[in-house]
Amino acid sequence: MISLGCDVGTITAKTVILKDGEIVAFDITPNEGKLSQAVERSVQNALSQAGIALEDIENRGGTGAGERYISFPHVTKSTISCLSKGVNRTVTSARTVVDIGGLSTTCIHINDQGKAMEYRTNDRCASGTGFFLELAAQALELKVEDFSRVAASAQEKVRISAQCAVFGESEIVSHVNDGVDAASIVAGISHSIGSGLATTARRLGVEPEIVATGGVAKLAPVLKALEEDLGVEVQTPEWDPQLAAAIGAALPDTEQ
Amino acid sequence: MIVAGCDVGSLSGEAVVLQDDSILAYEIMRVRPRPELTAEEVTARALAKAKLSFEDLSYCVSTGYGREKIPFSNSSISEISCHGRGAHWVNPNVRTVIDIGGQDCKVIRVDKLGYMVDFVMNDKCAAGTGRFLEGMAKVLGVELEALGPLGLAGASPTGITKTCTVLAQFDVMCLLNDGEDRADIAAGIGRAMAERITKMAKRVGVQGEVAMTGGVAKNAAVVSSLQDVLGLELYQLESVDPQIVGALGAALFARERCERQERRKAS
């Protein structure tokens, strides 16, 4: 059985095509301000990869903050449900999902069926989100994907005190101007985001096993900081963690 | 007596050279990596415009970010006092100053001599600051300077409800995707800004003539919205660039302190 899931986030649009529960194609396309176009492109890319036409896929799910920009007929699913089911597909022992998205962070308690039992979300403020990382990357003249590699060589980490994503960027700029090396700055940023996440997770209550999802979950230094702060292991799935909600949207039994 | 004031902000630095009660020259430039460098360069450039050099200065006051670190300044004074003083010099009827800078926004009340009486400031969060507008201009795909005129062309301002600059940007992105009119969105941005500032202004109390200073004073849509929401006409600085008001105030304090110094020497 073939199904398609599309997660339209605040920074990227993600598409996943599943065949009998396995990922056969996926795509991540940056929005760059044009949501409808990004969705189109992402879906087309995934379809070409899978060598299949949209008309041949009956089961389609959509989710995310920009879900209404998906133009083709699909079932709208709640992002919380998609994240939960998306993780549960391969990690049935997961009980806490920590999702770090573009503009919000969410912690979810799930059961062994991948049903969301309780959750907490911070969407009032962009502190500690993917957006902040994008700003930081610009200030450092790096790409977010480089962060893991760069932080690996850090001897120390510099302190980032600003809560606000926008002001945090200025702080980074002044560190750069003061001659602090990129590695220490990235290590400092990772630490600040990781410990912020730990606080959010603790507010919900941390129940092992913990799985991190979302684009920011691809950054090893952030996960390490989160783990150290929580004192519990944080896993990432074997597939790209940014795809969690799109996978959940593609799964047929995800709640609407 | 020739004095100078320099003001280093988060995005720009300014300097004003004052002789007695006249502005001889002024300069505005984008900041250098360190405040000392900005202060030195902007003051040097202003002096050069007046065909003067640092030796001609009797006194210099620095304000803004890193003001205590400026090697050539004689003393440093908070930008709040300087903004109030500077705006009051341009129009002695001014009793309230709204300053919207790159990374903070403040409302200052001054007495009839231009000295600061009360103020309220937001420097914890980018909402209501120049950064907010910068981010929005980027999302709308226009230059910062074009945001104001675009907003003025808007017939009905779109409501922008999110306080957080970043979250509001995503909302604007969606509005654009939904085909909302860009001019209306720009007008809505001006309005959101005005409402935030007005809330602050009411905390400190709006009295007398109200002047607007700082870079954002040049955004016509914000000014227009602010007048609308406050329900009064803002005094707009015409003879003096609103961006140099802080440096001007610093120069006035420089003159005052220099005069005091002279009097003490004489007695």
Add this chain to the structure above:
Amino acid sequence: MDTSQLSDRKDRTIINNYMKSGYMGLLLLEMEGITSLADLGGPEAIRGFLPEEFQDTFDLVQLPLLDVILKEKNRASAKAVFRTAMDYFELVNRELEAGKPHVQHYFAIAPEFMWAMDLVPVAHEALGAISSIFYREGCEAGIDRTLAEGYPDHLCAAQTGSVGYLLDGLIPKPDVLVNNSAPCDASNMMYEYASNKFDIPLVMIESPYYQNERGWKYAITEIKRAIEELERITGHTLDEDKLREHVEHSNEAISYFLKLQELKRLTPMPDTGWHRPADTLFLIQLGTPMSAAYYKALYEDAKARADRQGSVIPEGKKEKRLAWGYAWMAYDLPFFDWLEEEHGAVYTGDVLTYIPPHAGVVDTTSVETMIEGLAWRFMQMPMGRQTMGFSDVWVNDFVTIVKQFKVDTLVLAGHMACKHFWALNKLLSDKVKEETGVPTLRFEVDMFDKRFTPGPEMRRIMNEYFASQ
């Protein structure tokens, strides 16, 4: 206090508005053949059918609220709400005209003893909050006015609406202010401020910390002291017969309140949710005949529905039972109706509409027994009950509510500035989870100011929640 020392109570704009809004609501409910504003040609047309003097009032009131009250299921409770608003404020106007000393007090201090002293007691907070409930602009003008005086925007807005109205001369200046130390410093400070600003004597009643015999004995001495202070300030004394009369009214009101509370245990839920904020606010009328009539009408409506096993949600929807671990949002009563219609989610209890059954009947044998009973009830009133002492009262009340009302979701729509609540909120959700397995949904609101978390945002949050279940 002789009449020359009394405040001139000419500032009646808000009180008159409330009275007229009550009347206007009743007129609308009496119009033939309308079950929504879309009937008869829409809001403009309906406005045209109202007598001229009520058209201005119509312009103040939230249109979605009027739509909700015209629905068949909400009519009976709506009539109760508008009737009581009209009658109560008419009474207040009459008593003010009669030149009696005017007291404004904290809403959780039941006013029977003040009526019995021939004073005119009105809850200060309600004077602002009722605007939130009825009007499009809420009490925002009052809030902003108070903030302009320097009140911080990170503290509770409960009194800011009414203090702003005092500053702008929209409500009468009281002759005396009466406050109790519960719930918090922020509210206490507002009374101090009003007292200093307008030079009004302030009587403070200290709320006991603990819900026990010792606390009760202390509350009795405090109520007695308050009566003495009021006697000293106003020259009026407590009349036993009057006290009995007012206590009999409040006994009746409280007994209907508790009977209504019992009905909320039933499935399907027989009580509509839209009027809960009014249920709290109209506790201020305790001691007057209006208040007994109000809770009686609500009880009868719910009882009739319960007897025929009727529900408040559409046919075919599965009933979801919510408890609000903080309370309601005053600015969007239609939201609670929307929850019923859209999600089949009914409103069981919250911290401000819960009174423990033992708060019950006051013994009217003598002044002594009445004061003792009123003191005990004073300790059980919302806000006062939960906010002194440790968190156990609030937490345990919710475990009780969840169990008794068969709640399946606890919603903590916490008032943004309430430090009591935010300090205990995790204890509360943990304990409820531990004892009942019920999960919690959490978000922030400002109870009186729609600008903080507007209606559409609340609906988005609830939609996401129900979609994930």
